[in-house]
Amino acid sequence: MAATTVRGVVSAEPPESFARRLRQSLRTPIGAAALAAALLLAALAVAGPVVFGDQASKIDTSAMNQGVSGAHLLGTDSLGRDIAARVIVATRLTLRLGLSATAIGLVGGLLLGLAPSVLGRRAGRAVTGVVGVLVAFPGLLFVLFLATIFGIGSTGAVLAIGLALVPTLARLIQNLATSVAGSDYVATARILGVGRFRIVVRHVLPNIVEPVVLFAAQAATGSLIAFAGLSFLGLGVQSPDYDWGRLLNEGLSRIYVNPASALAPGVAVVLAGLVFALLGEAVAQTGGRRTAARAVPAARTPVAMNADGGLAQTPADVDGDALAQLTHLRVSFPGGRTAVRDVSLSVAAGEAVGLVGESGSGKSLTALALAHLVPYPGHVQGVVRFDGHDLLADPRSGRRLGAELAMVFQDPMTSLNPALRVGRQLAEVSEVHLGQSRKAALARAVDRLAAVGIPDPERRARQRPHEYSGGMRQRAFIGMGLMAEPRLIIADEPTTALDVTVQKQVLELLGRVRADSGAALLLISHDLGVVAEVCDRVLVMYAGRVVEELPVSRLFQGAAHPYTRALIGAIPTMTTDLDRELATIPGRPPEPGEEISGCAFATRCAFARDRCRGELPVLAPAAGGAGHRVACWYPRAGDGGTVTDDTDTDDTDTGITRAESEAVA
Amino acid sequence: MSSLELRGVGVRYGRFTAVEGVDLVVPDGSVTGLVGGSGSGKSTVGKAVVGLAPLTAGRILVDGADQPRRPGRTAVQLVFQNPYASLDPRLSIGAAVAEALPKARRAERAAEVARLLGLVGIDPARAVQLPEALSGGQRQRVALARALAARPGVLIADEVTSALDVSVQGAVLNLLRRLQRDLGFALLFISHDLAVVRYLCDQIAVLESGRLVECGPTAEVMARPAHETTRTLLSCIPALPARTAPEAT
Ligand SMILES: Nc1ncnc2c1ncn2[C@@H]1O[C@H](COP(=O)(O)OP(=O)(O)OP(=O)(O)O)[C@@H](O)[C@H]1O
Ligand code: SF4
Numbered sequence: 077m078a079a080t081t082v083r084g085v086v087s088a089e090p091p092e093s094f095a096r097r098l099r100q101s102l103r104t105p106i107g108a109a110a111l112a113a114a115l116l117l118a119a120l121a122v123a124g125p126v127v128f129g130d131q132a133s134k135i136d137t138s139a140m141n142q143g144v145s146g147a148h149l150l151g152t153d154s155l156g157r158d159i160a161a162r163v164i165v166a167t168r169l170t171l172r173l174g175l176s177a178t179a180i181g182l183v184g185g186l187l188l189g190l191a192p193s194v195l196g197r198r199a200g201r202a203v204t205g206v207v208g209v210l211v212a213f214p215g216l217l218f219v220l221f222l223a224t225i226f227g228i229g230s231t232g233a234v235l236a237i238g239l240a241l242v243p244t245l246a247r248l249i250q251n252l253a254t255s256v257a258g259s260d261y262v263a264t265a266r267i268l269g270v271g272r273f274r275i276v277v278r279h280v281l282p283n284i285v286e287p288v289v290l291f292a293a294q295a296a297t298g299s300l301i302a303f304a305g306l307s308f309l310g311l312g313v314q315s316p317d318y319d320w321g322r323l324l325n326e327g328l329s330r331i332y333v334n335p336a337s338a339l340a341p342g343v344a345v346v347l348a349g350l351v352f353a354l355l356g357e358a359v360a361q362t363g364g365r366r367t368a369a370r371a372v373p374a375a376r377t378p379v380a381m382n383a384d385g386g387l388a389q390t391p392a393d394v395d396g397d398a399l400a401q402l403t404h405l406r407v408s409f410p411g412g413r414t415a416v417r418d419v420s421l422s423v424a425a426g427e428a429v430g431l432v433g434e435s436g437s438g439k440s441l442t443a444l445a446l447a448h449l450v451p452y453p454g455h456v457q458g459v460v461r462f463d464g465h466d467l468l469a470d471p472r473s474g475r476r477l478g479a480e481l482a483m484v485f486q487d488p489m490t491s492l493n494p495a496l497r498v499g500r501q502l503a504e505v506s507e508v509h510l511g512q513s514r515k516a517a518l519a520r521a522v523d524r525l526a527a528v529g530i531p532d533p534e535r536r537a538r539q540r541p542h543e544y545s546g547g548m549r550q551r552a553f554i555g556m557g558l559m560a561e562p563r564l565i566i567a568d569e570p571t572t573a574l575d576v577t578v579q580k581q582v583l584e585l586l587g588r589v590r591a592d593s594g595a596a597l598l599l600i601s602h603d604l605g606v607v608a609e610v611c612d613r614v615l616v617m618y619a620g621r622v623v624e625e626l627p628v629s630r631l632f633q634g635a636a637h638p639y640t641r642a643l644i645g646a647i648p649t650m651t652t653d654l655d656r657e658l659a660t661i662p663g664r665p666p667e668p669g670e671e672i673s674g675c676a677f678a679t680r681c682a683f684a685r686d687r688c689r690g691e692l693p694v695l696a697p698a699a700g701g702a703g704h705r706v707a708c709w710y711p712r713a714g715d716g717g718t719v720t721d722d723t724d725t726d727d728t729d730t731g732i733t734r735a736e737s738e739a740v741a
Numbered sequence: 742m743s744s745l746e747l748r749g750v751g752v753r754y755g756r757f758t759a760v761e762g763v764d765l766v767v768p769d770g771s772v773t774g775l776v777g778g779s780g781s782g783k784s785t786v787g788k789a790v791v792g793l794a795p796l797t798a799g800r801i802l803v804d805g806a807d808q809p810r811r812p813g814r815t816a817v818q819l820v821f822q823n824p825y826a827s828l829d830p831r832l833s834i835g836a837a838v839a840e841a842l843p844k845a846r847r848a849e850r851a852a853e854v855a856r857l858l859g860l861v862g863i864d865p866a867r868a869v870q871l872p873e874a875l876s877g878g879q880r881q882r883v884a885l886a887r888a889l890a891a892r893p894g895v896l897i898a899d900e901v902t903s904a905l906d907v908s909v910q911g912a913v914l915n916l917l918r919r920l921q922r923d924l925g926f927a928l929l930f931i932s933h934d935l936a937v938v939r940y941l942c943d944q945i946a947v948l949e950s951g952r953l954v955e956c957g958p959t960a961e962v963m964a965r966p967a968h969e970t971t972r973t974l975l976s977c978i979p980a981l982p983a984r985t986a987p988e989a990t
């Protein structure tokens with residue numbers, strides 16, 4: 077091969093590690109504030125005693141019990157010591173005690189919380205039981221009980237408060253660890269013989285770190301306050317040491333003489349608590365990033381643009397008939413990853429359009445862009461219109477979507493809330509979007525469940541999702557989309573997770589729903605058979621662009637793009653030759669980060685010539701007939717079509733031969 | 742190499758019987774397709790073999806020896822159906838594959854990981870990425886690479902291609918078939934795609950409500966399905982319209 081089209085900008089970005097996310101999150105306003113405050117607090121703790129130590133301990137009998145003055149900002153105590161200096165100096169001890177207690181709680185919580193995952197079944201159950209009993213024990217009583225055992229003083233207080241934290245933390249960690257331990261990836265690791273301890277370190281801990289850190293931050297705030305309380309009661313820090321709690325105690329006796337002396341340590345406790353809370357918040361943000369499913373409308377620039385090659389596609393001007401229309405859609409992610417490069421498509425009212433293409437071709441993101449749901453940090457460019465409203469330009473129009481657009485996802489397990497009854501979840505939709513009463517909404521939910529073929533809908537509506545089978549869940553979810561009368565249903569691989577019999581039911585259901593309600597359908601699938609059964613028109617995507625658009629009737633006989641033809645050739649059927657390898661498409665589709673000049677399929681295409689590698693083919697009417705467009709310089713002739721270009725005589729009619737696929741594989 | 746034998750296998754969850762009285766032999770070096778409707782217990786059979794589902798009756802033998810009741814490293818590997826749950830979201834895909842490599846091979850780990858990723862059609866340069874940067878199909882290929890890394894004697898593939906594209910599916914199935922023939926592991930192929938089962942499997946077993954209702958050589962079962970369930974499954978295949986004349990070579 078002479079020239080390569082795809083210039084390999086291999087995307088070897090480092091993984092989005094926790095540390096990196098944390099850094100990102102510290103750049104947000106909350107994160108920056110938390111960081112600044114924490115640094116200030118740390119500086120006070122480190123430098124305070126060094127700088128103000130003398131001042132804080134200097135007894136001055138000539139200045140006892142003074143009020144606020146220029147020399148003593150917060151006044152002096154009964155021995156004439158400067159209260160402001162004492163509050164600052166006390167920072168170190170207060171924080172040390174609070175953090176040590178938190179550390180004890182965290183270590184104990186981790187040990188007890190993770191023990192059931194490491195120990196065998198029986199020992200694990202025993203630990204779980206013990207933790208259950210301890211959690212039920214009243215917290216304050218626990219602290220006082222321990223404080224009595226360990227004696228009065230700061231060591232006893234640290235142990236008491238730290239140990240009192242253990243049961244709750246252990247319970248939290250147990251719950252989190254159990255859910256991770258039940259995942260397929262941990263099951264796989266177990267089958268691979270990875271030891272229990274290693275599983276905890278490699279798989280469990282990294283997946284629970286965020287909520288645990290968040291909880292620990294809260295616990296730190298709590299223990300600060302608990303220390304203040306204990307010291308205030310005289311059970312904590314003993315003279316001559318002092319923390320904010322003792323200063324508060326001393327100050328309170330003179331609150332009518334010098335209010336500042338009591339308020340200052342109190343304020344210090346509250347401020348330090350706030351800093352911990354802020355830090356926790358920053359960490360929580362870090363966790364939020366991970367859930368890509370979070371439906372945050374991404375940053376958008378409503379420009380009719382076309383960055384790479386303005387000639388790429390025929391400008392689909394505003395089409396009056398279209399219910400939903402995308403024009404020059406581009407979806408990119410930080411780091412130069414462009415998942416959708418240039419897609420224009422329209423769906424007319426009542427029409428069923430199929431979107432097919434390989435994994436990673438950008439089908440899902442195209443659909444998400446139409447529903448205004450591209451996950452953060454995706455960047456959407458182009459024009460997205462629904463029912464004549466420009467979604468990107470007019471943010472309020474997004475709200476209308478809730479009622480008029482229904483989305484069905486691939487994974488029926490995660491699309492329903494496991495904690496809520498199915499009927500309730502459905503009812504919520506029409507309560508929110510149609511303003512129906514609770515009762516009317518529930519009645520409608522039962523009606524919709526019946527409409528999607530759920531037997532005994534009244535009873536089923538009262539069940540929770542786990543009591544449904546996968547197929548029923550998917551149907552219930554479709555039913556949810558039908559609560560408000562949608563005009564467009566976007567179904568992203570709605571049957572991929574289902575077996576053939578259920579797949580057939582769901583497809584029939586989608587067909588019936590469309591017949592009943594007249595809704596349009598955008599069906600995303602990698603299964604050409606499914607698309608052929610349900611849709612009127614098919615769009616084939618490759619590397620973030622539409623490469624062919626044709627009526628379904630022509631899909632299997634008249635496809636003109638070498639890629640489409642190769643896809644069709646690769647489907648195993650009941651007549652596939654058993655003695656040969658299955659036909660495949662050699663090579664790989666380009667990565668979203670790769671820069672492509674010319675046709676993205678050229679590296680895998682048997683018909684590629686120099687022109688293909690240099691010039692991007694335009695989506696242009698194909699020879700086959702109305703509604704057929706193809707983006708290829710040398711389209712294949714379909715049955716009954718005509719060869720539209722100067723195909724070499726020795727070219728065969730298919731891009732992919734079995735001999736080739738064997739050679740490549 | 743290894744053979745897998747199920748004798749009167751039963752699995753109960755509390756009072757619910759998921760699988761009952763399943764007798765099945767997957768002979769050394771052969772491929773058995775396990776098909777059945779939604780909730781018929783296909784995945785449960787697979788899980789029972791690796792100790793992930795509680796065996797309440799019967800025996801499971803690999804090469805004549807009882808499989809341990811608890812999961813651990815055995816000659817059997819399993820690839821799960823759901824590509825979104827089968828990879829640790831916090832572990833790079835390269836590390837996930839490396840975890841499965843036999844100890845002796847640790848030295849050549851990076852090269853082996855790259856080879857395996859290449860084998861399943863993933864750019865080896867992506868080894869450092871986390872699963873979230875991959876699409877569903879790409880994740881499943883990584884899961885397959887991980888299972889192959891453990892050099893299994895028996896491989897259980899639970900709907901592994903249902904989330905894959907036809908183009909990739911073909912490559913993965915070719916790969917699976919070639920590796921199966923070269924390495925000679927026994928393959929229990931759980932699938933709902935009968936065209937794929939027909940292509941890949943020597944024998945086919947049909948489950949219905951946790952019971953085995955039909956089992957026999959693939960060609961025979963496909964041509965003369967004896968049980969109603971098998972006939973229903975065969976009739977549910979989406980019929981592809983006749984396509985362009987067989988592509989010339
Ligand atoms: N949050 C993200 N960050 C970085 N890249 C992403 C992100 N989400 C998706 N991508 C990349 O964008 C490309 C297209 O993703 P998309 O989910 O649209 O693919 P798809 O065509 O729906 O594939 P599949 O059939 O596997 O679902 C993929 O290569 C994917 O790796
Ligand atoms: S023949 Fe068509 S598909 Fe093939 S490389 Fe050229 S433009 Fe691309």
Ligand SMILES: [Mg+2]
Binds near residue numbers: 440568876877
């Ligand atoms: Mg997708």
